[in-house]
Amino acid sequence: MTHAATAVPAAPKSAAQATVPARAPLLSVNNIEVVYNDVILVLRGLSLEVPEGEIVALLGANGAGKSTTLKAISGLLKTEDGEVTRGDITFAGERINGIDPDAIVRRGIFQVMEGRRIIGDMTCQENLRLGAFTRSDGAVKNDIDMVYHYFPRLKERTGLAGYLSGGEQQMLAIGRAMMARPKLILMDEPSMGLSPLMVKEVFSIIQRINRDLGVTILLVEQNARMALQAAVRGYIMESGKVVLDGTAEDLKNNEDVKEFYLGGGNEERKSFKNLKSFKRRKRWI
Amino acid sequence: MNFELLFQLLINGVIVGALYGVVAMSFVLIYKASRIVNFAQGEFLLIGAWTCWWLLTSWQLPFWIGFPITLAFMMAFGILLQVVVLRPMIGEPIISVIMVTIGLSIVFQALMKWIFGVFAKPFPPIFASQTMSIFGLDVQTVYIASLVVSLLIMAGFGWFFKYSKMGLAMRATAFDQQVAQSLGISVRQVFAMSWAISAMVSAVAGVVVGVVNGVSSALSFFGIKVFPAVILGGLDSVVGAVLGGLIVGLLENFAHFIDSQWLNWGNMYEIAPFYVLIIILMIKPYGLFGTKDIERV
The missing domain is CATH 3.40.50.300 (P-loop containing nucleotide triphosphate hydrolases)
Structure with a gap:
């Protein structure tokens, strides 16, 4: 598997992790x-x-x-x-x-x-317990506390999960994933x-x-x-x-990525018409 | 006005209503988990009652052995039915699935008549004393036992859905099958379990009614009576099913009272629940406790 940008040396920030020998x-x-x-x-x-x-x-x-x-x-x-x-x-x-x-x-x-x-018609706690459905060890209670440690505001919500705000629901979804270990x-x-x-x-x-x-x-x-x-x-x-x-790091600095995904890009703003033709020419492939 | 009769009928209503509630719960269980409207629910009662009766009379087993064997058999029966007949129907149009359950109902009905005959047969006596005295009223022991059994089953359901892992998994599956699978729940297993539990609980009700009235194919009439109860309470609400059952039981007996005192039309008690059903559905189309989804995006 070789792709275009893999050969470029990694930038300092992620270097520590990225250059770990390939397992x-x-x-x-x-x-x-x-x-x-x-x-x-x-x-x-x-x-x-x-x-x-x-x-x-x-x-x-x-x-x-x-x-x-x-x-x-x-x-x-x-x-x-x-x-x-x-x-x-x-x-x-x-x-x-x-x-x-x-x-x-x-x-x-x-x-x-x-x-x-x-699961909107269950409480937070029930949602979290369901996350641990596949587990049979006794540490589920501890893990619920651990999730509450990461997301303290979930602990205060005792009503149905369907009434949580979007952000809280996302936290609950992530917490539920953590419960499965x-x-x-x-x-x-x-x-x-x-x-x-x-x-x-x-x-x-x-x-x-x-x-x-x-x-x-x-x-x-x-x-x-x-x-x-x-x-x-x-x-x-x-x-x-x-x-x-x-x-x-490489992707962030890649001109095409900047252009299409990060916004901004290198030069002055292009008109939509130009952008489209540019896109057509350089469709990555 | 005959107050003693009224009182007697209302107690009757509570007892029968609790049984309706139990059967309605097991109906709702299947509906909630797999969205199947089970028209063969009444036949579960029938099969359970006949099985227990057969074990107790032909094999001369004592009740405390014959009854658990009946339950184990019904559990296996429920799983088998789901796996063999209804699993292949997953994803088929709802009307096909309904036709299948109606077909099952007819087949079982006929099968039971073929094996055990068309006449009602009494259970051997289970309790030592036939009547108990409560508040000066003589009440048959079986009625009290039936009420106790119904309440125990309801409490059991409550516990099961609130605290047990399988119960939570069933609720999750009812809410959203794809999410349930993403949590590691085997939806097939949940479906099979819901049929197993439903068949088992219906069998308990079947045995109780059988002990009170004798076993005959009239038992499967419960399967029809369950519809007003379930629709009244809201198709997908377990609490609603219990209350719906109680309401239908009480209504029947109250209608019977009014009919016998003043109207003398006869048979009022059989149709009264359906009239009330129509009225309630006009006011609350989802039933008393049926849920509309919480929407929040």
């Missing part, structure tokens, strides 16, 4: 193809690797197939009539494609779905619909969880700037493929 990655997705309803080809030969202990960002425009990638990994694709028709998904050395989603959770992959998807959390757009302040808070918590608990995180985001700040490395997707990958 076998915790998760590797190798050249997968995903088809919905037997006819709609969504992913066409996507490959990516998530090393243990890192935050990896997966960026791309709407409809590029980011969420589909996460669902392919977590097995939830099955619930939407999708199927991995080619390629391998390997987690901790074992091939996991085609396995039922509940078995995948038991293996240590937990997806925080897009739009939070907390996963090795890898797949996070689908944690910033969706949140105020800029709340986005900052959520991202700092994601980083803290990664640091404190050693959980590996694969992060799908529209907010490329925040994602690249939090992540060690990133992948950029376009129409079902990875078109660019590298360390977060």
Whole structure:
């Protein structure tokens, strides 16, 4: 697997983490193809690797197939009539494609779905206990306290989770993922619909969880700037493929990424017409 | 006005209503977990009651052995039914699934008649004393036992859904199947469990009614009576099912009282719940306790 930007030396900030000698990655997705309803080809030969202990960002425009990638990994694709028709998904050395989603959770992959998807007619505590559904050890109570330690404001909310604010629901969704004690959390757009302040808070918590608990995180985001700040490395997707990958620093400094995902870019503002033709010429591929 | 009769009928109403509530709960359980309207709920009572009756009479087992065996059998039966008949129906149009449950109801009904005959058969006596005296009223022991059993089942349901892991998983599945799967819950297992528990609880009700009235295919009439109870309470509310059951039980007996005292039309008690059902649904289309989703984006 070689992509354009991998060879560029890493910038100082992430160097410590990024130059750790290459271990076998915790998760590797190798050249997968995903088809919905037997006819709609969504992913066409996507490959990516998530090393243990890192935050990896997966960026791309709407409809590029980011969420589909996460669902392919977590097995939830099955619930939407999708199927991995080619390629391998390997987690901790074992091939996991085609396995039922509940078995995948038991293996240590937990997806925080897009739009939070907390259980609205249950309390926070019940939601958290459900996060630990696959566990049978006695430490669940302790872990609930641990989640409350990370999200003190959830402890004050005793009513139904459906009445929480968007940010609180996102915190609950992340806390619920922590309850499963996963090795890898797949996070689908944690910033969706949140105020800029709340986005900052959520991202700092994601980083803290990664640091404190050693959980590996694969992060799908529209907010490329925040994602690249939090992540060690990133992948950029376009129409079902990875078109660019590298360390977060490299991606942040890449002219094309600046142009398309971070805004600003190098020169003066272009007219929309020019931008479109530019886009057509340089469609990454 | 005959107050003693009224009082007697109201007590009757509570006892029968509690049983309706229990059956309604097991109906709601299946509906909540898998969105299947189970028209064969009444046949669960019938099968449970016949099984227990058979164990107690043909095998001469004492009640405390025969009853648990019945429950174990009904649990296995519920799982088997779900896995063999209803699992392949997942994702099919709702009307097909309803047709399947109606078909099951007819098949079981006929099967039971074929095996055990069409006449009501009494249970062997279970309690040493037939009547107890409460507040100066002679009440049959089986009625008290039936009320106690109903209340225990209701308390059990309450505990199950609030505190047990499986209960939480069922609620999660009812709320959103995809999310439940993302939490590591096996939806198939939840469906199978919901049928197992539903069949088991219905069988308890079936045995209780059988002990009181004798076992016959009239038992499956409970399956029909459950509809006003369930719709009254709201299709997806367990608490609503219990209250709906109680309301229907009380209404029936109250209607019976009015009918026997003044109207003398006969059969009032069978149709009164359905009239009230229509009126309540005109005012509250979701039923008394049916939930509308909390929407917050």
